[in-house]
Amino acid sequence: xxxxxxxxxxxxxxxxxxxxxxxxxxxxxxxxxxxxxxxxxxxxxxxxxxxxxxxxxxxxxxxxxxxxxxxxxxxxxxxxxxxxxxxxxxxxxxxxxxxxxxxxxxxxxxxxxxxxxxxxxxxxxxxxxxxxxxxxxxxxxxxxxxxxxxxxxxxxxxxxxxxxxxxxxxxxxxxxxxxxxxxxxxxxxxxxxxxxxxxxxxxxxxxxxxxxxxxxxxxxxxxxxxxxxxxxxxxxxxxxxxxxxxxxxxxxxxxxxxxxxxxxxxxxxxxxxxxxxxxxxxxxxxxxxxxxxxxxxxxxxx
Amino acid sequence: xxxxxxxxxxxxxxxxxxxxxxxxxxxxxxxxxxxxxxxxxxxxxxxxxxxxxxxxxxxxxxxxxxxxxxxxxxxxxxxxxxxxxxxxxxxxxxxxxxxxxxxxxxxxxxxxxxxxxxxxxxxxxxxxxxxxxxxxxxxxxxxxxxxxxxxxxxxxxxxxxxxxxxxxxxxxxxxxxxxxxxxxxxxxxxxxxxxxxxxxxxxxxxxxxxxxxxxxxxxxxxxxxxxxxxxxxxxxxxxxxxxxxxxxxxxxxxxxxxxxxxxxxxxxxxxxxxxxxxxxxxxxxxxxxxxxxxxxxxxxxxxxxxxxxxxxxxxxxxxxxxxxxxxxxxxxxxxxxxxxxxxxxxxxxxxxxxxxxxxxxxxxxxxxxxxxxxxxxxxxxxxxxxxxxxxxxxxxxxxxxxx
Numbered sequence: 001x002x003x004x005x006x007x008x009x010x011x012x013x014x015x016x017x018x019x020x021x022x023x024x025x026x027x028x029x030x031x032x033x034x035x036x037x038x039x040x041x042x043x044x045x046x047x048x049x050x051x052x053x054x055x056x057x058x059x060x061x062x063x064x065x066x067x068x069x070x071x072x073x074x075x076x077x078x079x080x081x082x083x084x085x086x087x088x089x090x091x092x093x094x095x096x097x098x099x100x101x102x103x104x105x106x107x108x109x110x111x112x113x114x115x116x117x118x119x120x121x122x123x124x125x126x127x128x129x130x131x132x133x134x135x136x137x138x139x140x141x142x143x144x145x146x147x148x149x150x151x152x153x154x155x156x157x158x159x160x161x162x163x164x165x166x167x168x169x170x171x172x173x174x175x176x177x178x179x180x181x182x183x184x185x186x187x188x189x190x191x192x193x194x195x196x197x198x199x200x201x202x203x204x205x206x207x208x209x210x211x212x213x214x215x216x217x218x219x220x221x222x223x224x225x226x227x228x229x230x231x232x233x234x235x236x237x238x239x240x241x242x243x244x245x246x247x248x249x250x251x252x253x254x255x256x257x258x259x260x261x262x263x264x265x266x267x268x269x270x271x272x273x274x275x276x277x278x279x280x281x282x283x284x285x286x287x288x289x290x291x292x293x294x295x296x297x298x299x300x301x302x
Numbered sequence: 303x304x305x306x307x308x309x310x311x312x313x314x315x316x317x318x319x320x321x322x323x324x325x326x327x328x329x330x331x332x333x334x335x336x337x338x339x340x341x342x343x344x345x346x347x348x349x350x351x352x353x354x355x356x357x358x359x360x361x362x363x364x365x366x367x368x369x370x371x372x373x374x375x376x377x378x379x380x381x382x383x384x385x386x387x388x389x390x391x392x393x394x395x396x397x398x399x400x401x402x403x404x405x406x407x408x409x410x411x412x413x414x415x416x417x418x419x420x421x422x423x424x425x426x427x428x429x430x431x432x433x434x435x436x437x438x439x440x441x442x443x444x445x446x447x448x449x450x451x452x453x454x455x456x457x458x459x460x461x462x463x464x465x466x467x468x469x470x471x472x473x474x475x476x477x478x479x480x481x482x483x484x485x486x487x488x489x490x491x492x493x494x495x496x497x498x499x500x501x502x503x504x505x506x507x508x509x510x511x512x513x514x515x516x517x518x519x520x521x522x523x524x525x526x527x528x529x530x531x532x533x534x535x536x537x538x539x540x541x542x543x544x545x546x547x548x549x550x551x552x553x554x555x556x557x558x559x560x561x562x563x564x565x566x567x568x569x570x571x572x573x574x575x576x577x578x579x580x581x582x583x584x585x586x587x588x589x590x591x592x593x594x595x596x597x598x599x600x601x602x603x604x605x606x607x608x609x610x611x612x613x614x615x616x617x618x619x620x621x622x623x624x625x626x627x628x629x630x631x632x633x634x635x636x637x638x639x640x641x642x643x644x645x646x647x648x649x650x651x652x653x654x655x656x657x658x659x660x661x662x663x664x665x666x667x668x669x670x671x672x673x674x675x676x677x678x679x680x681x682x683x684x685x686x687x688x689x690x691x692x693x694x695x696x697x698x699x700x701x702x703x704x705x
Contacts, residue, residue, distance in 0.1 A: 075517075101488055101515065102488070102515055103415075103445050103485050103488065106408065106414060106415065106445045107445045107446055109413045110414065110445060111446060125635075137635070138635070140634070140635025140636055141669045143669070144635070144668065144669040148633055148688075160579050160580020160581070160632075161579075161580075161635075162578035162580050162581045162603070162631070162632040162633070162635070163578075163580035163581060163584065163632055165633045166580075166633045166692070169667075170691060173688070186579060186580070188408065188410060188490070188515075189410050191413070193410075213580065215580060216583075218410045219409075219410050219411050223411050240584075242580060242583035242584040243583040243586075243587065244587050246583075251351075251352070252540060253564070254566070254582070254583060254599065256580070259583070263428050264428060264429075264432075265428075285691075286588065286692050287691030287692065287693035287694055
């Protein structure tokens, strides 16, 4: 079953005529996803791999049901594109665009909250429920994507798009497989954090454990630790915290915009401490993740 | 990027938030003149960027021009981490009845901007909140409404701190203006760490601290120009970039596709041609964990060209004491492993070196890996596929460097 998407999940791509969007639209279609339209203002009437292009989102939502939208427009236009999708009634919004200013990201998330919509990202790659739906650019070419993401019982949430694939691939090779993998985004403020999505995994019968990939910066891991303490979850959580070397380098940013240690809560050491105190298994080595997941599932009697 | 306090105060000036009279001095002589103009007691503050958002180096009080000159000499000779102060801020000393603290920032959990006030000034507010939670008040606000439609939220915050009467109205104005400044100038934090109140009831910003998001550089060109900050000024807490780091920036400037930045030089002897945001963090940790000493950090990603991989390999190998490199990434979606393999081998050959000796491991799994493997086999370079974890690959590479 998985989370967020389903067999008949129908989505559109905003900014569909952009270079990256063309690539992942083709690969999503190859994967079997239902892309029912695309939007690029001024390009209405064209077609992209058989997908009709419109000038506005409403031209699509007025004629058919749309469950989700993938937004890949340049950062200056991203808030407007997101507002357009949300106001047209679309409930699952993925924002791939990088470099959106913090204020704009918060505007989008606030607006979505007021309209009962969910935002994944910004600066993410999207969602895959193996064999069911690929929603976004996660995983690259369709064949490669099928290889790295095999169906199974582990939910994955990652602040890095590349590491979503890396970890999903390792879980697939280990025989555990993936229920749903979510690239949640590398920005300091993202629409859906680990603990926002935990209840969805909790309600998904297919999911038996959750793996998170985390980075320095931000309160998201402390929030997950708190969630874990407050909710008697049936799901074991295994975390990996990268950038431990940054503990000794406060104030320096590496990689994603979100990775900078200013406050105590930002540091890998503090994240690991808080999560372990909440009963979350933290892998010291990236390669240990599948083994730890198996141990934790067995310990829970799964 | 961090602003110096005198810059932060220029932003306050745009909003009419008062702060002490003063100026910036680069020498003891300039400080002496400033102090003479100001008259009376002055405060001399070292202008230096530190890693902490609030603990910002050293402040001296001086009674008159001579003491100000002496304080300046001492402050400019300070070593704060990798940096020395670029100048001092000389300000009149303002008599205040009490001091408060005020901050606006983003709350990543609530996903909203938040204003925070405390009656404990000149401290790290996070620490104050940990130690005495009841002395720190918070109020979230909205990015969707202009401040004029949510001044009541500022008022509620100020009220929760116990202020009433004209104090309440005056401080509400300060909070609302500071929040406006944060939203307008892409600030991640705007803080008046010491908000003084004078005998006549007026508020004055004594100690100010602001940080702008790095992405803001391109949108805030006008402000940076006004401040005289060139686009290339990195404002890193590590100090000026090394020649090697500058060369990496130049490589990215020549061909922005497949950025290798952030490129950071380290003390070790193991060159890292490593890829992608999260992958690089993970690989660096794995190398360190297995006893390796990285010579650099890099984050090559987004499908680099052959030339880019070639230049990065050469750059890393140009560092003294580095004769081996590891070429690694997470499972990639868009990056072509064959181009990376070709580029790295080309770079090594151009230096007159033997690829199989220099490249300790090649691990870049993805759609084009089969083509990469053919090239690597031709040169006898050790490689592995996705069945070998990043930890295991790092371990193998470190073992070869240590011989």
